[in-house]
Amino acid sequence: MEGGALWTLCSPALLVDADKVKRNAQRMKDRCLELGVQLRPHMKTHKTLEGADIMTGGSRRCIVVSTLAEACFYGDRGFDDILYAYSLPFDKVERCAALSERLDLFQVLVDHPEALERLTKRRLRDGRRWHVWLKLDCSNGRAGVLPSDPGAVKLAQAIAEAEGVELTGVYAHCGNTYNCKGVEQIQAVAQETTESTLQFMEKLKAVGITCKSSIGSTPSCSHPVKDMSRLSEVHPGNYVFYDVQQSLIGSCSLEDVAVRVLTRVIGHCPHRNQLLVDCGWCGLSLDGAGKLRTGYAVIEGHPDLKLVSMTQEHGRVEPVSGALDFSSYPLGTPLMLIPYHACATAMMHPVYHVHSAGRLLGQWTPTRGW
Amino acid sequence: MEGGALWTLCSPALLVDADKVKRNAQRMKDRCLELGVQLRPHMKTHKTLEGADIMTGGSRRCIVVSTLAEACFYGDRGFDDILYAYSLPFDKVERCAALSERLDLFQVLVDHPEALERLTKRRLRDGRRWHVWLKLDCSNGRAGVLPSDPGAVKLAQAIAEAEGVELTGVYAHCGNTYNCKGVEQIQAVAQETTESTLQFMEKLKAVGITCKSSIGSTPSCSHPVKDMSRLSEVHPGNYVFYDVQQSLIGSCSLEDVAVRVLTRVIGHCPHRNQLLVDCGWCGLSLDGAGKLRTGYAVIEGHPDLKLVSMTQEHGRVEPVSGALDFSSYPLGTPLMLIPYHACATAMMHPVYHVHSAGRLLGQWTPTRGW
Numbered sequence: 001m002e003g004g005a006l007w008t009l010c011s012p013a014l015l016v017d018a019d020k021v022k023r024n025a026q027r028m029k030d031r032c033l034e035l036g037v038q039l040r041p042h043m044k045t046h047k048t049l050e051g052a053d054i055m056t057g058g059s060r061r062c063i064v065v066s067t068l069a070e071a072c073f074y075g076d077r078g079f080d081d082i083l084y085a086y087s088l089p090f091d092k093v094e095r096c097a098a099l100s101e102r103l104d105l106f107q108v109l110v111d112h113p114e115a116l117e118r119l120t121k122r123r124l125r126d127g128r129r130w131h132v133w134l135k136l137d138c139s140n141g142r143a144g145v146l147p148s149d150p151g152a153v154k155l156a157q158a159i160a161e162a163e164g165v166e167l168t169g170v171y172a173h174c175g176n177t178y179n180c181k182g183v184e185q186i187q188a189v190a191q192e193t194t195e196s197t198l199q200f201m202e203k204l205k206a207v208g209i210t211c212k213s214s215i216g217s218t219p220s221c222s223h224p225v226k227d228m229s230r231l232s233e234v235h236p237g238n239y240v241f242y243d244v245q246q247s248l249i250g251s252c253s254l255e256d257v258a259v260r261v262l263t264r265v266i267g268h269c270p271h272r273n274q275l276l277v278d279c280g281w282c283g284l285s286l287d288g289a290g291k292l293r294t295g296y297a298v299i300e301g302h303p304d305l306k307l308v309s310m311t312q313e314h315g316r317v318e319p320v321s322g323a324l325d326f327s328s329y330p331l332g333t334p335l336m337l338i339p340y341h342a343c344a345t346a347m348m349h350p351v352y353h354v355h356s357a358g359r360l361l362g363q364w365t366p367t368r369g370w
Numbered sequence: 371m372e373g374g375a376l377w378t379l380c381s382p383a384l385l386v387d388a389d390k391v392k393r394n395a396q397r398m399k400d401r402c403l404e405l406g407v408q409l410r411p412h413m414k415t416h417k418t419l420e421g422a423d424i425m426t427g428g429s430r431r432c433i434v435v436s437t438l439a440e441a442c443f444y445g446d447r448g449f450d451d452i453l454y455a456y457s458l459p460f461d462k463v464e465r466c467a468a469l470s471e472r473l474d475l476f477q478v479l480v481d482h483p484e485a486l487e488r489l490t491k492r493r494l495r496d497g498r499r500w501h502v503w504l505k506l507d508c509s510n511g512r513a514g515v516l517p518s519d520p521g522a523v524k525l526a527q528a529i530a531e532a533e534g535v536e537l538t539g540v541y542a543h544c545g546n547t548y549n550c551k552g553v554e555q556i557q558a559v560a561q562e563t564t565e566s567t568l569q570f571m572e573k574l575k576a577v578g579i580t581c582k583s584s585i586g587s588t589p590s591c592s593h594p595v596k597d598m599s600r601l602s603e604v605h606p607g608n609y610v611f612y613d614v615q616q617s618l619i620g621s622c623s624l625e626d627v628a629v630r631v632l633t634r635v636i637g638h639c640p641h642r643n644q645l646l647v648d649c650g651w652c653g654l655s656l657d658g659a660g661k662l663r664t665g666y667a668v669i670e671g672h673p674d675l676k677l678v679s680m681t682q683e684h685g686r687v688e689p690v691s692g693a694l695d696f697s698s699y700p701l702g703t704p705l706m707l708i709p710y711h712a713c714a715t716a717m718m719h720p721v722y723h724v725h726s727a728g729r730l731l732g733q734w735t736p737t738r739g740w
Contacts, residue, residue, distance in 0.1 A: 011459070267481065289656070312717075313437065
């Protein structure tokens, strides 16, 4: 298929625009360079070797992963300085230990004293130490200890003092930027998360602890606030692809979105004023239901079409309003779906078809599972 | 892991109860035997070799698939008499031709004169003929030609008369049984679909055409009506696993559901009255949003817990009402999620962990893609 036109692909197929990926990655690098913070890109959106090489500029160092499957995948391919940014799951301590003993710098996340206990119970070989980030919940509302909780500083101290363990940093995910609309709101959350994190770093300093700090999310890192330069690192991930959701939040323009799902018209249903397309929820995530005027995706170049529903391998498309002109959509017509959420849609595809200037360059194969 | 306890698995993990799978498969076989119709099980729910062997009783003959990836997967493993039950996609005619020339009996679905044209243009080698089922839409509202459409009989005639093509049968999917509640409603739809199909067969007979007939869906085949015995075949699929949705429709009891997603408690958030679990929308489908009192799944043995939201690798669990007793759910506590829709959740897992009487038997590896 290499060198072929996109239309030679069978559908549904996940398409990745290599030029946009590179541009998105470069912009984030430039932004971080300008801020003076270390970029530690998150791999969860694409989970591929090629995407990671672009995001790290080929250094194969300093990444974040969401699963141990990703950690092993990258570790096996020469990557190091890997942060497994997931509150230490007790069923995976032994696998984390193996990675810590195999890599130069494998790092875990802790947000509970019990997790620290698990680490101290499993001493690493050869005098190695566990590299631990303390996870803070700065109004994100998912994992992490609240910075206002007196237990937070105590836990940091316990990590710093525990034998065989090192407090590497403090980590906060500002996922609450996903509720924002526009740069102003994004920057307000970025500022709030940065301040909470920096205030917490001051509290640590007051008890004699210094370590790194990192916050992240694609919206906040796409529109960073000045104070973020006082952090050690940032860790966005989705920006490599972006998606409709990010364009609505205000992280990017729709032009920046690097992924599409290629689908084709496979049915005409004039009695229902509908087209059928060959993409269902096996090829496009259900995430974003009810959030778009155009249904489960934006159909590129057809702003008046709506992907109203999906079953396993079928999508139903109808006009946002009015009667459909079926002659404009002969059977076999290719359509490009811009996904609402790139992370959720990419994870459904066993392979990504990468292109540049309308020509296929090859395939990227993501890792899967946990 | 073989012989190990379920709790030795890392989570999230898709668990398949082999005993329930075999029982569900046997019941469907018995039902079809009693009715006197040929069972042609659909593979789309599990997409594995082992599941197919159980559903076909080891014959490796007479199956339905939803993708060409499945058709190739099964064709490569000695299966034959495969029906690709998907309105012929024009981008895949050549791949269908290759399968038709390789297998004894590869069958395709047609619901439009243009699709027939594509087939007649691509003559098969060695005097082979395309085996074609005509797809009817008997009030299902997805693909297929309406039986009331005068074009339907004409298309059947055109298929029957075209050179290099054979009209094998008439195929209808009664997916509208998914809107039913209870056996009575299911059987009303089953009766309506059966009657529409049989009436259409009469119309064909009147113009000198005889061929097979097939209807299917897990609800209708779990509670068949007598008249279904006048059909040649039925083609349900989900029944091998069943799920919460099927139990609500009335196809099965919750006891019959053969799949679970194993997850674990990874966080306590007393300030939000929530637990965090290690299953997000990478491990459990978003399908069924808003349909259950208990959120995105039923949590086995904990009817008062609700999976209220998911992100990529996190689930938020809270009580349906009242305050959560965190001491009942220590960090690391395993929980079993019964999926709303087994097809949609199974497709997210690169491997299924199969067990019997609480002991792991091994893994099934599904095929993916298109």
